[in-house]
Amino acid sequence: MQFFQHKNSNFEFRNIEPWLAHEITTVLCAHDPKQATIATRLLAVPSYEDEQLCADWEEHVHPDLIVLWSSCHSIVMSDLQKMAENLSRKKNAYDLIFPSSHQEAWLRMLNIVRLSLAAEHQFCEQEMNDNSDFDLSTPRGEALAQMLVFSGMQQCLIS
Incomplete structure (x- = not known):
């Protein structure tokens, strides 16, 4: 997989192998921020002692984050659908x-998915930093590999 940013500001991940395209699509589709397990992990009420602050969080911040993340998910799903339609024979x-x-x-x-995978598989920071020894035949190893791919994609998008 190669990354390009075009003069017209479009971003392009080029020459994505079919197995990797399938993996990216499957994982991103499966991590809809509306899912209860993801929302519970990423939208936990802050541990404030002030009940009013917690109530404000639930009333104002939480719904706005769900709307924002749902919008992001829709955009990404649309881009992935276009990719699926354009297999280069x-x-x-x-x-x-996709546009800038x-x-x-x-x-x-990508961040939501990485955080979700880390929480779901209970990775500690050391495991995520030391990725030299992981077993791809296990669900944890596969999740770590997915996190590394998504981390690489994020690095491309911010450089």
Whole structure:
């Protein structure tokens, strides 16, 4: 997979192998921020002693985050659908192209997925930093590999 930023400001991940395109799509589709387990983990009420602050969080911040994340998820799903429709038969690879206006949505969704995977598989910081020894045949190893791919995509989008 190669990354390009075009002069017209479009972002492109080019020559994505079919298995990797499938993996990216499957994981991003499966991590809809509206899902209860993800929302519970990412939208936990702050541990303030002040009940009014907690109530304000629930009333104002929580709903706005759900709307923001749902919007990001929709944008990313739309971009992934376009990628799925554009398999290059010549090179048997996919190209994911999206406008710079979608950059923030992609960064947010990639982050949501990484945080969700870390919570779901109970990774500690040391495990996420030391990725030299993980077993891809296990769900935890596969999740760590997914997190590394999404981290690399984020790095491309912010450089």
